[in-house]
Amino acid sequence: QKEVEQNSGPLSVPEGAIASLNCTYSDRGSQSFFWYRQYSGKSPELIMSIYSNGDKEDGRFTAQLNKASQYVSLLIRDSQPSDSATYLCAVNVGGSSNTGKLIFGQGTTLQVKP
Amino acid sequence: ETGVTQTPRHLVMGMTNKKSLKCEQHLGHNAMYWYKQSAKKPLELMFVYNFKEQTENNSVPSRFSPECPNSSHLFLHLHTLQPEDSALYLCASSQSWTSGTLNEQYFGPGTRLTVT
Numbered sequence: 001q002k003e004v005e006q007n008s009g010p011l012s013v014p015e016g017a018i019a020s021l022n023c024t025y026s027d028r029g030s031q032s033f034f035w036y037r038q039y040s041g042k043s044p045e046l047i048m049s050i051y052s053n054g055d056k057e058d059g060r061f062t063a064q065l066n067k068a069s070q071y072v073s074l075l076i077r078d079s080q081p082s083d084s085a086t087y088l089c090a091v092n093v094g095g096s097s098n099t100g101k102l103i104f105g106q107g108t109t110l111q112v113k114p
Numbered sequence: 115e116t117g118v119t120q121t122p123r124h125l126v127m128g129m130t131n132k133k134s135l136k137c138e139q140h141l142g143h144n145a146m147y148w149y150k151q152s153a154k155k156p157l158e159l160m161f162v163y164n165f166k167e168q169t170e171n172n173s174v175p176s177r178f179s180p181e182c183p184n185s186s187h188l189f190l191h192l193h194t195l196q197p198e199d200s201a202l203y204l205c206a207s208s209q210s211w212t213s214g215t216l217n218e219q220y221f222g223p224g225t226r227l228t229v230t
Contacts, residue, residue, distance in 0.1 A: 043221040104157040
């Protein structure tokens with residue numbers, strides 16, 4: 001059973017702080033990793049994708065991937081109240097036999113307090 | 115219209131009804147997906163279509179019947195549902211992984227389904 005694990009939270013950080021969201025996955029062959037943001041009552045919105053070990057930065061967001069440790073994280077710098085949402089980690093399964101199938105974690109709820 | 119659209123946005127149906135959910139993508143993608151999101155559970159993949167062909171059925175009960183007439187449209191036909199089928203049903207699309215691209219999936223707004 002392929003799994004993606006996230007701490008459900010809530011993770012509470014003060015405005016302006018760095019929020020760190022973590023995700024582990026079980027399929028060692030996974031090659032594509034995604035972070036989605038989901039506001040309450042809304043659908044998931046893709047905010048970051050990462051495919052290679054290391055860091056990828058986009059504005060206030062940095063995704064970090066460590067395939068050896070089967071670990072992917074999302075850092076949000078200068079957190080704003082508008083960042084308060086549930087963050088979903090998604091992992092492609094199938095490795096070289098990519099079938100487009102994503103497995104999602106349960107999501108981490110982030111609360112940014114003014 | 116832009117992105118991925120879904121209709122209806124809300125649906126209440128009895129256990130003996132038949133209804134259909136519609137999804138349309140305006141992104142030029144060739145892969146489409148149905149997901150189910152229930153409270154307190156991770157997003158569950160239901161079906162995958164690639165260039166109109168079904169490539170994944172994630173052990174979904176036959177009371178859910180998908181249809182993909184072309185790469186832009188996806189339907190989910192519903193009949194004799196159970197109350198536990200009440201959930202948010204999400205459609206997504208992506209470039210096809212068979213073309214060598216990485217399939218970043220983009221979601222529609224979802225249909226909130228309540229089965230009474």
